[in-house]
Amino acid sequence: xxGDPHRIxxxxxxxxxxxxxxxxxxxxxxxxxxxxxxxxxxxxGAGKSTLMKVIAGVEQLTxxxxxxxxxxxxxxxxxxxxxxxxxxxxxxLNLFPNMTVADNIFITREKARxxxxxxxxxxxxxxxxxxxxxxxxxxxxxxxxDLRIGEQQIVEIAKALAQDVRILIMDEPxxxxxxxxxxxxxxxxxxxxxxxxxxxxxxxxxxxxxRIGDYVTVLRDGRITGSRAMDGVxxxxxxxxxxxxxxxxxxxxxxxxIGREVxxxxxxxxxxxxxxxxxxxxSLTLHAGEILGIYGLMGAGRSEFFECVMAQHPSAxxxxxxxxxxxxxxxxxxxxxxxxxxxPEDRKTEGLIQILPIRENMTLSSLKKxxxxxxxxxxxxxxxxxxxVRDLTIKIASAENAVSSLSGGNQQKVVIGKALxxxxxxxxxxxxxxxxxxxxxxxxxxxxxxxxAEGLGILFVTSDLEEVLSLSDRILVMSxxxxxxxxxxxxxxxxxxxxxxAVGHAPEPATLEA
Amino acid sequence: xTVQRAALPMRVSNNQQAMLxxxxxxxxxxxxxxxxxxxxxxxxxxxxxTIIIMxxxxxxxxxxxxxxxxxxxxxxxxxxVGSIVGLTGMCAGWLILNGVPVxxxxxVYFNLWEIIAIVLCVGILVGAVNGILITRLNVAxxxxxxxxxxxxxxxxxxxxxxQTFPNLNGSSxxxxxxxxxxxxxxxxxxxxxxxxxxxxxxxxxxxxLRTPLGRYIYAVxxxxxxxxxxxxxxxxxxxxxxxxxxxxxxxxxxxxxxxxVAAQPATGESFxxxxxxxxxxxxxxxxGGRGSIGGAIVGAFVIGxxxxxxxxMGVSEFWQIIIKGAVIIAAVVVDQAQQRxxxxxxxxxxxxxxx
Numbered sequence: 106x107x108g109d110p111h112r113i114x115x116x117x118x119x120x121x122x123x124x125x126x127x128x129x130x131x132x133x134x135x136x137x138x139x140x141x142x143x144x145x146x147x148x149x150g151a152g153k154s155t156l157m158k159v160i161a162g163v164e165q166l167t168x169x170x171x172x173x174x175x176x177x178x179x180x181x182x183x184x185x186x187x188x189x190x191x192x193x194x195x196x197x198l199n200l201f202p203n204m205t206v207a208d209n210i211f212i213t214r215e216k217a218r219x220x221x222x223x224x225x226x227x228x229x230x231x232x233x234x235x236x237x238x239x240x241x242x243x244x245x246x247x248x249x250x251d252l253r254i255g256e257q258q259i260v261e262i263a264k265a266l267a268q269d270v271r272i273l274i275m276d277e278p279x280x281x282x283x284x285x286x287x288x289x290x291x292x293x294x295x296x297x298x299x300x301x302x303x304x305x306x307x308x309x310x311x312x313x314x315x316r317i318g319d320y321v322t323v324l325r326d327g328r329i330t331g332s333r334a335m336d337g338v339x340x341x342x343x344x345x346x347x348x349x350x351x352x353x354x355x356x357x358x359x360x361x362x363i364g365r366e367v368x369x370x371x372x373x374x375x376x377x378x379x380x381x382x383x384x385x386x387x388s389l390t391l392h393a394g395e396i397l398g399i400y401g402l403m404g405a406g407r408s409e410f411f412e413c414v415m416a417q418h419p420s421a422x423x424x425x426x427x428x429x430x431x432x433x434x435x436x437x438x439x440x441x442x443x444x445x446x447x448x449p450e451d452r453k454t455e456g457l458i459q460i461l462p463i464r465e466n467m468t469l470s471s472l473k474k475x476x477x478x479x480x481x482x483x484x485x486x487x488x489x490x491x492x493x494v495r496d497l498t499i500k501i502a503s504a505e506n507a508v509s510s511l512s513g514g515n516q517q518k519v520v521i522g523k524a525l526x527x528x529x530x531x532x533x534x535x536x537x538x539x540x541x542x543x544x545x546x547x548x549x550x551x552x553x554x555x556x557x558a559e560g561l562g563i564l565f566v567t568s569d570l571e572e573v574l575s576l577s578d579r580i581l582v583m584s585x586x587x588x589x590x591x592x593x594x595x596x597x598x599x600x601x602x603x604x605x606x607a608v609g610h611a612p613e614p615a616t617l618e619a
Numbered sequence: 620x621t622v623q624r625a626a627l628p629m630r631v632s633n634n635q636q637a638m639l640x641x642x643x644x645x646x647x648x649x650x651x652x653x654x655x656x657x658x659x660x661x662x663x664x665x666x667x668x669t670i671i672i673m674x675x676x677x678x679x680x681x682x683x684x685x686x687x688x689x690x691x692x693x694x695x696x697x698x699x700v701g702s703i704v705g706l707t708g709m710c711a712g713w714l715i716l717n718g719v720p721v722x723x724x725x726x727v728y729f730n731l732w733e734i735i736a737i738v739l740c741v742g743i744l745v746g747a748v749n750g751i752l753i754t755r756l757n758v759a760x761x762x763x764x765x766x767x768x769x770x771x772x773x774x775x776x777x778x779x780x781x782q783t784f785p786n787l788n789g790s791s792x793x794x795x796x797x798x799x800x801x802x803x804x805x806x807x808x809x810x811x812x813x814x815x816x817x818x819x820x821x822x823x824x825x826x827x828l829r830t831p832l833g834r835y836i837y838a839v840x841x842x843x844x845x846x847x848x849x850x851x852x853x854x855x856x857x858x859x860x861x862x863x864x865x866x867x868x869x870x871x872x873x874x875x876x877x878x879x880v881a882a883q884p885a886t887g888e889s890f891x892x893x894x895x896x897x898x899x900x901x902x903x904x905x906x907g908g909r910g911s912i913g914g915a916i917v918g919a920f921v922i923g924x925x926x927x928x929x930x931x932m933g934v935s936e937f938w939q940i941i942i943k944g945a946v947i948i949a950a951v952v953v954d955q956a957q958q959r960x961x962x963x964x965x966x967x968x969x970x971x972x973x974x
Contacts, residue, residue, distance in 0.1 A: 295858040415848060438850035447848060455848055458841035460908045468850040469838055472831040481829045510965040581816065 111138035111319065114190075114271060114303045115160065122155050129155040129328040133169070136320075137272055140301045142294060144314045144335070147324035148347055148569050152614035153307050156324065160305065161193040162186030184213075186333040194261050202250030206233040209249050210264045235263040238296075240289045241411050255282050256569050258318075260288070265296075273297065274305040278315060280404065285449035287539035291317055308567065309402065311340045323347055325556075334526055344570070344599060363578065365395030366429065367562040368445075368531045373423030375406075377586070383409040385586035386419070391531060396553060398577030399566045401606050406586035407566040409532050410448050415447050416440055427530065441470055444530035448520050448537055450566075452513070456520040460508040463501055464490045466508045466519055471526040493522040497552060514545020521552065532556065538572060548575055570599055584608045635964055641670035646846040646901055646917045646940055649950075657928035659873050664931060671810060675878075678816040679871050683890055683961060684897035684915040686867030689860040691898050694841045694907025695753065695760035697861060700868040702771035702896055704887030709775045709870030710738045712784030712882025715795050730794030742869025743767035743862045745771055764861075768891070775884040792936050802878030812874050816916070819867065824912040836860060840907030870934035897922055898944070900950045921946070 115137040122130040132150045137143050137160070146397050147153050158164040159171070162180030170177050173189060180186040182194075197508065200209050205230045216227045232245035241259050249257060253571040258278065265273055288605050294317060295306060308314055312421045321338055323331040323346035331346035377383035384406045393395050401407050413421040416437055425432040449455035457466050467490050468475065475486040490504050498520045501511065517537065524532060537553070538546045546586055553576065557563055567573050573580055580597050582590035582605035590605030631796035641648070657664045681702050690697045714734045729737065745767055789795030798803075804811045823937070827833040835856045838846040843871035847853050876882040900917030903910025921942065929939045 319631060417848075435854060436850075438846060441850040449845075449848055454842070455845050458838055458845050458908065461837060461841050465834060465837070469834070469846070469851065472834055476831055479830050481830075481831060481834070483829070502965075506965040506968065507962065509960070510968070527850075 107273075111141040113137070114139045115154075115173045116172065117159070117166075118169060120156070120159065121167050122152075122159065122164060122455070123167045130159070130166075133324070133327070133329055135322055135329070137303045137305055138320055139303050141300065141319035141408040142304045142306050142317050144318035144321040145305060145324065146309075146311070146314055146321065146343055146347065148571070152327040152408075153324055153349070154276065154596065157276055157305065157307060159191070160186070160190055160272070161274055165194075168199055168507075168518045187268065190269070191274070192268045192272070193274040194265050194271035195276055198316050200249045200257055200261060200264075204249060204261050205246050206236075206243055206252075207245035207250055207264075209260055210235065210245075211268050217511075227342040231267070234261070235266055236260075238266070239263055240295055254453050255286050258282055259286070261379050262293070262325060266293075270302060272303045272305065274307075276307045277309065278306075279310065280402070287313075302510070304334060306468040310607075311343050313339060314606075324580065331607045334497070342430070348502035352422075361397045364560060366390050366441060367427065368394045368564070369429075370414065371387045371424045371426070373425075374412060375421040375586075376410055377414055382406075386412055387423075387583075387586075387588055389564075389581060389588070391564055393560050393562055394555050395578045396556050396563045396565065396576060398569070398580045399564065399583055400568070400573040400580060400602055401566075402568060405583040405584050405606070407587075408535055410583075411449075411535050411564075411566065414445060414533060418619035434452070435619060441527050441529075444528070445525035446470070446527050446532055448517075448524050448534045450533070450535035450539065452516050452520055452540070456523075457508050457516060460507055462505045463494075463508050463519055464497075464504040467493060467522045467526060469505075470523055471528075474526070489526065490522075495553075497522050497525075498548065512541075512545075514541035514548070517541050517545065517549060518552075521549070525556075529561065531564065534563065536567055537565055538561040538567070538569065570602065573602065576598065582606050628777070635960065639957070639960050639964060642953065642960065645950075645957070646914055646921065649921050649926070649946075650917055653832055653924050653928060657685065657924065657931070661931040665930060669927075669931070673923060673927045675810050677920050678810070678812045679874065680893050680917045680920035680923060681816045681895055682819055682867045682871050683817055683894035684919045685912055686860075686864030687891075687894040687910055688898045688901070688903050689823070689827075689836055690760075690864050690911050691840075691895070691903045691905060692907060692910045693857055693924075694843070694877050694905075695860065696764060697746075697749065697896070698761065698764040698891050699745060699749060699767040700864060700871075701887040701892075702768045702775065703742050703865055703868035703889035704872040704875065704890055705775040705884055706745065706771045706778075707738045707742050707869040708882045708886050709778045709784065709884055710741050711735075711798075711876045712787055713778055713797060713875050714738070715787050715789055716784050718793075722929055728793040728795075728892050731789070731798055732794075732796065734798075739866055739869045742865040742867075742872065744956060745856065746862035746865025746868075749865070749926070750861040753861065753899050754854040754857050762779060769828040770974070772888075773882075779882075779884060780885060783884075785880075787876060787880050794968060798877055799880050800877070802874050802876075802880075814873070815852050816871060819870070820883075820912060820916050823863075832856070832859065837908055839868045840909075842908070850912060855971040875908075893919075894959075896917050896947050899954075902954060904954070918950075938966050 106393065113136045117133060117135045120130050120135065122129070122135040133156060135156060145153050145156065159166055162183045162185050165181070171179065178189060180189070193606060197380070201212070210232050211228050211307070216224050216231065218224055229245040236243050236245070236259070239259050239262060241256065243252065243256055243259065249260060252260065259501065262278065278290060282290060297304060306314070306318065315335065318335040321333060321335050321343065322329060325342060325347060329450070370384060371388050373384055373387045375384035376384055387410055399407050414419055416424060416435060432440060432443055434443060451458065468486055473479065473490060475482050487504065494501060494504065497518045499515050499522065508516060511519065537549055553563055574597055578594055580592045580594065582602055582603060583590050584606050589608040590602065592601065663669055687697055687700065701963045702792070710735060712735060715728055718728040720726050749764050749767055752758040753760050787798055789798040801811055806814055827836070827968055835846065838849070839853050839856050855932055872887070875886055897919035898910065898915045899905065899916025900921055901911065901916070903915060925943060925946065927938055929942065
């Protein structure tokens with residue numbers, strides 16, 4: 106053995122993964138070391154998830170090779186990877202809410218007599234043991250759907266542990282856990298390490314990474330920008346490598362006056378299903394020509410706040426004002442008519458109707474513009490769409506093709522086009538740069554700048570630190586449903602914003618659980 | 620791990636284009652195939668008399684299929700149309716024979732226009748019940764309309780105690796004497812019911828293609844959440860499609876009662892299945908967002924001609940059922956192939972552009 110105490114178990118050499126329109130991984134070298142926590146870090150869309158999926162057999166490399174125990178391997182499927190001892194805990198929980206905890210833990214590996222008759226007692230016993238190791242007394246008979254998200258996360262971890270894995274990939278395992286549950290998870294990780302399991306750990310919480318990581322690899326735009334042992338690594342080093350010296354092409358603020366107030370939210374509250382508030386007494390104002398960035402971690406209540414503005418939660422309380430006049434409309438079309446437009450976080454499920462043509466998607470919110478009486482003028486519609494396609498430089502072969510055939514960036518522009526066609530005064534953008542490549546990002550940001558200069562008020566949500574710092578005229582930070590910080594673009598620093606985003610991530614008081 | 624080249628976008632070949640066109644026109648091709656087949660295989664198939672009888676059969680299923688198509692495009696299903704046919708037929712019969720008692724032994728008799736309006740309202744009302752169950756009470760469309768299937772059929776049976784209302788010849792005193800004309804009458808040599816199909820079909824096609832309402836129907840079926848966030852009033856759209864389906868079923872109910880000059884409570888049993896079959900045959904996708912009124916009507920013609928043609932050939936009824944089932948399954952399989960090819964072609968076009 107060399108001076109390095111941890112043997113390399115799996116390595117990727119020259120890994121490249123190409124999707125239509127984007128290069129998610131570009132000539133990546135990555136090592137997974139035995140008995141150590143291998144941290145993978147990068148911004149949204151940097152390629153972490155793709156790399157992880159390649160290791161887990163969900164996706165296959167376009168070029169490059171995977172070497173395990175010195176032999177080249179290829180994983181055609183997740184079961185293939187599992188046979189090599191690779192387990193994965195996905196960020197989106199992959200559980201069956203209608204089945205019991207034990208059933209979930211042993212899914213596809215049921216403990217069965219003669220291969221047909223499931224031995225429930227045996228399974229329950231094994232499940233209890235696993236859960237005890239995780240210091241949780243969740244009943245193995247409980248339905249997963251009845252558990253809190255944090256508990257579901259624990260079940261997901263137990264599921265991975267049940268497989269006796271050699272490599273365990275954890276994608277943001279702490280995003281749904283409380284502080285005390287995080288401590289338990291860290292103890293389990295230490296235990297696994299001691300048994301020689303290699304852990305690939307992905308998280309956005311940088312302090313956490315510095316604390317438990319042994320090796321760190323930073324990805325940016327599909328390339329590795331830093332890779333070393335964790336000794337001596339601190340948060341600024343990670344941030345520097347994540348963002349890079351050469352900053353992205355953010356269109357700088359043009360000098361234009363911030364106008365009068367166009368939008369105000371007062372005391373908006375939304376009760377969370379888990380008790381407590383998903384949106385906790387949020388008040389804010391937005392001015393014409395202003396870009397107001399809302400920064401926060403996932404689950405901070407940012408998207409829920411947007412949903413309240415868009416009348417998606419009838420139970421939400423609080424009031425909204427547009428140009429000083431109260432907005433009382435109870436339905437989305439009424440609110441759109443008042444000048445609000447939303448660009449949702451998830452293009453696929455909330456922004457677009459994949460099977461419909463680009464044209465029909467773009468005009469869906471603004472069909473009234475093309476109607477005389479009840480007759481829809483397709484000619485005027487086509488012209489309207491063509492104008493916006495040109496204006497937003499959307500690259501399409503034909504506006505009649507299904508929107509699903511476009512790349513992420515162009516799909517996002519279609520969503521933006523749809524919002525702009527309603528002539529909004531206020532644009533709500535939820536993670537506008539998510540899942541689109543760097544060129545398209547820059548274009549989206551330029552469009553945002555231009556719209557602000559034209560007098561639109563833009564409220565945008567992001568979990569990308571650099572984005573919020575360089576794009577916003579003013580920054581609000583949300584954490585646990587509350588606004589925990591407000592900064593002008595001049596006074597905002599990375600440290601201050603990150604600190605505000607972590608406020609309230611202490612153990613929740615037990616009363617909230619009721 | 621083998622090293623592969625990144626797949627370069629290829630040009631869309633002419634073969635694929637031709638294939639796609641062929642697949643898109645498959646319902647028409649099927650229609651011509653059955654027409655040609657039967658005109659050779661079945662004697663008298665192309666007689667004017669035969670054609671008119673077949674057109675009348677087809678028109679009834681076509682009307683139901685139009686309503687069903689809108690429902691299916693929103694990712695719903697309406698199993699209650701057959702029962703609505705029965706119930707509305709009984710309503711028409713009741714109103715013609717008995718009028719409406721207003722107490723003191725008096726009955727109010729309506730003229731035929733009023734009866735038609737009332738009966739259509741009954742159909743729309745059952746559709747509205749479906750819509751309310753689905754939008755307000757969140758009952759799955761399959762279950763909600765299965766429930767109204769039973770309830771409406773039960774009401775139809777209750778209305779006469781299971782008996783038939785016979786001799787609905789109407790009376791000239793009440794202005795109902797031309798009731799049989801609805802089913803048997805002709806205009807310019809074409810049966811009235813076929814004219815109804817033409818009118819309803821054209822109006823529905825117009826709604827689907829050239830009105831915001833139609834666009835919203837497709838949007839709701841394609842992605843309900845995205846439609847809602849775009850400002851589409853999803854519940855109102857769903858209410859419309861079920862009420863429209865009820866409306867179409869009511870037309871069929873009246874016409875059948877008029878054709879038979881009698882109202883029979885069991886009328887319309889399993890009509891819903893034929894309507895679904897016609898819609899699917901015409902390219903409507905049960906997963907929502909896709910379909911066309913024209914396709915549904917052509918689908919109804921294929922099914923209608925197929926069964927009438929087989930009867931004329933003297934093929935046993937049992938074989939007819941099997942053949943009908945096979946044709947429907949084949950249609951869906953071909954539909955899947957078309958979807959794949961279409962997605963492939965537009966992806967290639969966009970990928971070529973992204974270079």
